[in-house]
Amino acid sequence: MNYLSTRGHPDRKRFCEILLEGLAPDGGLYLPEHYPQVDTATLARWRSLPYAELAFEILSLYIDDIPPADLKAICARTYTPAVFGTEEIVPLRELEDGVYLEALSSGPTLAFKDMAMQLLGNLFEYELARRGAELNILGATSGDTGSAAEYAMRGKKGVRVFMTSPDGRMSPFQQAQMFSLQDENIHNIAITGVFDDCQDIVKAVSNDLGFKRKYRIGTVNSINWARLLAQVVYYFAGYFQATAANDKPVSFTVPSGNFGNVCAGHVARMMGLPIQTLVVATNENDVLDEFFRTGIYRVRAAVDTHETSSPSMDISKASNFERFIFDLVGRDAARLRALFVEELGGQGRFDLSADAAFGEAAQRFGFKSSRSTHADRLATIRDTDKRFATLVDPHTADGLKAAREHLVAGVPMVVLETALPIKFAATLVEALGHEPERPARFEGIEALPKRVVKLPADVEAVKAYIAQNCD
Numbered sequence: 001m002n003y004l005s006t007r008g009h010p011d012r013k014r015f016c017e018i019l020l021e022g023l024a025p026d027g028g029l030y031l032p033e034h035y036p037q038v039d040t041a042t043l044a045r046w047r048s049l050p051y052a053e054l055a056f057e058i059l060s061l062y063i064d065d066i067p068p069a070d071l072k073a074i075c076a077r078t079y080t081p082a083v084f085g086t087e088e089i090v091p092l093r094e095l096e097d098g099v100y101l102e103a104l105s106s107g108p109t110l111a112f113k114d115m116a117m118q119l120l121g122n123l124f125e126y127e128l129a130r131r132g133a134e135l136n137i138l139g140a141t142s143g144d145t146g147s148a149a150e151y152a153m154r155g156k157k158g159v160r161v162f163m164t165s166p167d168g169r170m171s172p173f174q175q176a177q178m179f180s181l182q183d184e185n186i187h188n189i190a191i192t193g194v195f196d197d198c199q200d201i202v203k204a205v206s207n208d209l210g211f212k213r214k215y216r217i218g219t220v221n222s223i224n225w226a227r228l229l230a231q232v233v234y235y236f237a238g239y240f241q242a243t244a245a246n247d248k249p250v251s252f253t254v255p256s257g258n259f260g261n262v263c264a265g266h267v268a269r270m271m272g273l274p275i276q277t278l279v280v281a282t283n284e285n286d287v288l289d290e291f292f293r294t295g296i297y298r299v300r301a302a303v304d305t306h307e308t309s310s311p312s313m314d315i316s317k318a319s320n321f322e323r324f325i326f327d328l329v330g331r332d333a334a335r336l337r338a339l340f341v342e343e344l345g346g347q348g349r350f351d352l353s354a355d356a357a358f359g360e361a362a363q364r365f366g367f368k369s370s371r372s373t374h375a376d377r378l379a380t381i382r383d384t385d386k387r388f389a390t391l392v393d394p395h396t397a398d399g400l401k402a403a404r405e406h407l408v409a410g411v412p413m414v415v416l417e418t419a420l421p422i423k424f425a426a427t428l429v430e431a432l433g434h435e436p437e438r439p440a441r442f443e444g445i446e447a448l449p450k451r452v453v454k455l456p457a458d459v460e461a462v463k464a465y466i467a468q469n470c471d
């Protein structure tokens with residue numbers, strides 16, 4: 001399998017070449033040259049496989065530069081009941097007639113990002129050992145991504161993590177999750193500033209090509225193809241649990257921010273998994289909902305990005321969206337470049353409302369969308385507690401609300417649960433008046449010793465810290 005760039009760069013690459021890279025050299029995103037097709041006989045064979053073996057089957061279609069036995073071993077040690085809490089790994093439960101919740105957040109950091117990041121940690125360790133190389137991952141986090149990356153990379157050979165976060169601005173639980181890690185290769189850097197300062201520092205360091213090369217700086221952001229690929233697996237696993245046979249359509253609703261999660265659903269659908277509808281659920285930051293309703297994609301400025309109670313969906317621009325638009329415009333790289341480089345780069349928007357392609361987003365690709373507010377989240381959390389004795393986190397609540405707006409009789413609707421309520425306790429308290437239950441392994445983590453350095457919002461200070469800690 002070869003990978004190409006959405007912006008038309010002539011080079012073709014193999015999986016392990018793009019594994020440790022971010023964007024393609026022309027600023028595009030990597031995609032496979034084609035989507036392997038899965039027929040009904042294959043679906044029938046996959047239906048009964050344990051999760052790790054299903055992951056191996058799907059990954060094998062996209063990865064041909066890791067020997068199969070090694071890839072199988074990597075999947076087997078990633079997706080274990082010990083790490084993800086159950087035999088099923090992503091158990092499905094019916095909430096009410098036709099509406100299901102697929103549990104994706106029982107991993108080490110209690111958010112669905114573990115599903116991909118845990119695999120990435122093992123793939124990185126494997127590939128770096130094979131090359132005799134090292135990688136220093138530099139990131140900025142306001143919560144979920146940073147902790148998922150740290151728990152995936154802790155103790156891994158050849159990898160160090162330098163994770164910046166805005167000092168004092170994460171929830172006490174999120175801080176405790178990250179800062180209590182005592183592993184030598186994990187470095188928490190609390191920056192005196194806000195999240196944008198952290199992101200600016202990461203950008204500035206990455207733009208210093210000399211420093212980047214010398215200290216082998218890499219990232220694990222959501223545009224990484226391996227992360228997206230790992231997420232394709234749980235659409236198949238959800239489908240098999242929601243149906244008894246492979247001729248029945250299923251729809252999915254996905255709480256969305258950077259469009260990584262739902263883009264994996266798009267890939268599964270392109271492979272031939274019988275997905276009827278992919279519902280994109282957004283909060284007040286509704287760039288994606290606006291596009292699917294109107295055909296206009298209009299990115300927001302930082303000041304127009306709302307701070308909401310589903311903060312992992314607070315985005316002004318969806319970094320993985322370019323992958324879907326590439327397919328929507330028939331993989332025409334020149335067209336894609338005109339939209340993303342000229343129009344979006346120039347005016348901060350593009351408009352497909354008068355284009356035949358826009359109609360295909362719903363018709364041919366099955367996309368629909370909805371938007372929720374803080375009041376909707378509180379109402380959904382209360383209603384789900386009252387009627388089903390089930391607590392959902394604010395992101396999953398956005399999903400449930402959207403799902404109900406797109407139900408079709410006879411078609412199971414699977415809502416992806418993207419985090420556990422304990423991660424967003426303040427909103428649960430606001431809705432219900434009490435704290436959600438905390439898994440036993442997180443009892444008292446706020447009191448554990450913390451491993452974190454405090455640095456000013458200054459690029460040179462962060463560079464100096466990295467240099468000192470990369471012997």
Ligand SMILES: *Cc1c(COP(=O)(O)O)cnc(C)c1O
Pocket residue numbers: 111112113144145222255256257258259260261262312313395418419
């Ligand atoms: C990251 C995240 C999302 C958004 O996922 P995308 O892949 O960026 O669309 C939604 N909910 C939670 C809890 C998250 O951590």
